[in-house]
Amino acid sequence: MKLEGGKISSSQLTFLIIGFTIGSSVILSPGQAAGHDAWLAVLAGLGEGLFFAVIYTSLAARFPGKTLVQFNDLIYGPYLGKVISIGYLWFFFHLGSLVLRNFGDFFTSIIYPETPMVVFILLTALICASATRNGIEVIARCSIILLSLMLVTDLVLIILLLKDMEFTNLLPIFDLPLKEFIRASHSAATFPFGETVAFLMVIAFLNNVKQAKISTAAALTIAGMFLVTASVRNTAVLGIVATTATYPSFMAVRIIDIAHILTRLEVIVAIDLLAMGFLKISVLYYGTVLGMAQLLKLRSYLPLVLPVGALMVLLSILQFDSVTENIAFAFDIWPYYAIPFQIGIPLLSLIVAVLRGLPKKEGGSK
Numbered sequence: 001m002k003l004e005g006g007k008i009s010s011s012q013l014t015f016l017i018i019g020f021t022i023g024s025s026v027i028l029s030p031g032q033a034a035g036h037d038a039w040l041a042v043l044a045g046l047g048e049g050l051f052f053a054v055i056y057t058s059l060a061a062r063f064p065g066k067t068l069v070q071f072n073d074l075i076y077g078p079y080l081g082k083v084i085s086i087g088y089l090w091f092f093f094h095l096g097s098l099v100l101r102n103f104g105d106f107f108t109s110i111i112y113p114e115t116p117m118v119v120f121i122l123l124t125a126l127i128c129a130s131a132t133r134n135g136i137e138v139i140a141r142c143s144i145i146l147l148s149l150m151l152v153t154d155l156v157l158i159i160l161l162l163k164d165m166e167f168t169n170l171l172p173i174f175d176l177p178l179k180e181f182i183r184a185s186h187s188a189a190t191f192p193f194g195e196t197v198a199f200l201m202v203i204a205f206l207n208n209v210k211q212a213k214i215s216t217a218a219a220l221t222i223a224g225m226f227l228v229t230a231s232v233r234n235t236a237v238l239g240i241v242a243t244t245a246t247y248p249s250f251m252a253v254r255i256i257d258i259a260h261i262l263t264r265l266e267v268i269v270a271i272d273l274l275a276m277g278f279l280k281i282s283v284l285y286y287g288t289v290l291g292m293a294q295l296l297k298l299r300s301y302l303p304l305v306l307p308v309g310a311l312m313v314l315l316s317i318l319q320f321d322s323v324t325e326n327i328a329f330a331f332d333i334w335p336y337y338a339i340p341f342q343i344g345i346p347l348l349s350l351i352v353a354v355l356r357g358l359p360k361k362e363g364g365s366k
Helices: 010-026 032-062 068-076 078-111 117-134 136-164 178-190 193-201 209-243 248-254 267-296 302-318 323-337 339-355
Strands: none
Touching (some): 010 078, 010 193, 010 209, 010 267, 032 178, 032 209, 032 339, 068 078, 068 193, 068 339, 078 117, 078 193, 078 302, 117 136, 117 302, 136 209, 136 267, 209 248, 323 339
């Protein structure tokens, strides 16, 4: 029984992973704890993230056509496998609610302070619900258009900011204690690179699973270079302020003023957040409802879309009292909270699958 009949190409997977990885990193800068060495922390985090990706794609290659929920049963058995799958569905659901909250916090604190947060969260969730109902093919096609536009506009913003950049703000290089640098780089690895574990619910629908490793590695590298560039730009423009600002990219772009005519371009950052955040939430939303349908052995995941979306909206509103709590969770707690889901269980799953010779040949697997 197939709950998803769609197929995506390797190029669509690449675009989708890039957009997903950038996601809310458009406004929240990974590696920010490293100060003016944030770009180095992101680069080191990318290296760790590529190691994660090797594990994810190796698992997907061993179980072609099967999602995380399906091959957990094969690796751990029907009971323990389902417990682990439930844990992952919570992880995807929770991460989706966190990204939704990023939307709400950003727009209510920066753009529309008089508008209730629930308005932005609910509207975003409804758009993502529509994409989720239409399946992974639609989400993947959207990623090509949205990411292309975002990369072009970001390049324009960098060019316009060149005159405001002071690259001496990046000096001295690597003056951070090693322990703090490792902590910052691991934070950058778990947010956002390790979050691509969600694609273990998507790679099953790739029309050529053998290309998953190349597509994933290329996507993470491109996304990583984008984030490194954004970090360098923000530090060069804002200096020490970039290390303490809640939304450094927004602040940096706000400085653009060409002859008092070309101004207020920070709205582009908000649009980029809408586009990339939409892709990220949609993938997490899709993975959650598809996985639940597979666990419950439903014929379709569509009846789950609205109930899960409503719960995601509710959690996003209730889990933090302020934007400060949200940011603190993202940079101080998330790097440790995510370890079992991003590296612990996937690595264990790959080791067990190799030791047990899974998948079995000729009817050895159900």
